Amino acid sequence: MKVILKETIDTLGIAGTECEVAAGYGRNYLLPQGKAVLATPQNRKVMEQAKAKLDLQIAKERKMAEEMADKIKDVVCTIKAKVHEESRLYGSVTTHDIKESLNSQEIMVERRVILLAEPIKEIGEYKVPIRLYKDVEPEITVNVIAEEKE
Numbered sequence: 197m198k199v200i201l202k203e204t205i206d207t208l209g210i211a212g213t214e215c216e217v218a219a220g221y222g223r224n225y226l227l228p229q230g231k232a233v234l235a236t237p238q239n240r241k242v243m244e245q246a247k248a249k250l251d252l253q254i255a256k257e258r259k260m261a262e263e264m265a266d267k268i269k270d271v272v273c274t275i276k277a278k279v280h281e282e283s284r285l286y287g288s289v290t291t292h293d294i295k296e297s298l299n300s301q302e303i304m305v306e307r308r309v310i311l312l313a314e315p316i317k318e319i320g321e322y323k324v325p326i327r328l329y330k331d332v333e334p335e336i337t338v339n340v341i342a343e344e345k346e
Contacts, residue, residue: 266334271298283320
């Protein structure tokens with residue numbers, strides 16, 4: 197099923213592009229949610245007319261993402277965790293923990309934009325990329341330290 201995206205979807209593409217999706221995905225999710233329209237000649241013509249507006253919106257989103265990237269590229273998150281042995285953690289540090297640490301520094305991001313390959317299970321310093329826009333991925337530093345024993 198060919199559809200034209202009305203808004204940017206990470207897995208499919210940016211707003212205004214035409215893409216091929218599974219029939220069920222298009223019929224049951226994209227079309228009812230208003231995220232896409234069927235790729236008919238009439239809808240293509242309407243989207244071409246709205247293309248200038250979409251290009252302006254995309255440029256604006258990219259500029260905002262680049263400004264946010266400049267703001268967070270040197271951020272250091274320090275997370276205290278309980279230590280089991282020398283450097284092994286009892287649990288692990290996940291995207292949720294990183295999000296909470298960023299929120300405490302007044303940097304609001306969603307959990308899904310934090311690109312942590314696997315949970316952190318040892319003490320140390322890690323570089324974690326944050327996907328703010330398609331090609332804008334600044335790295336933050338995450339320091340995992342041992343929690344003081346009482």
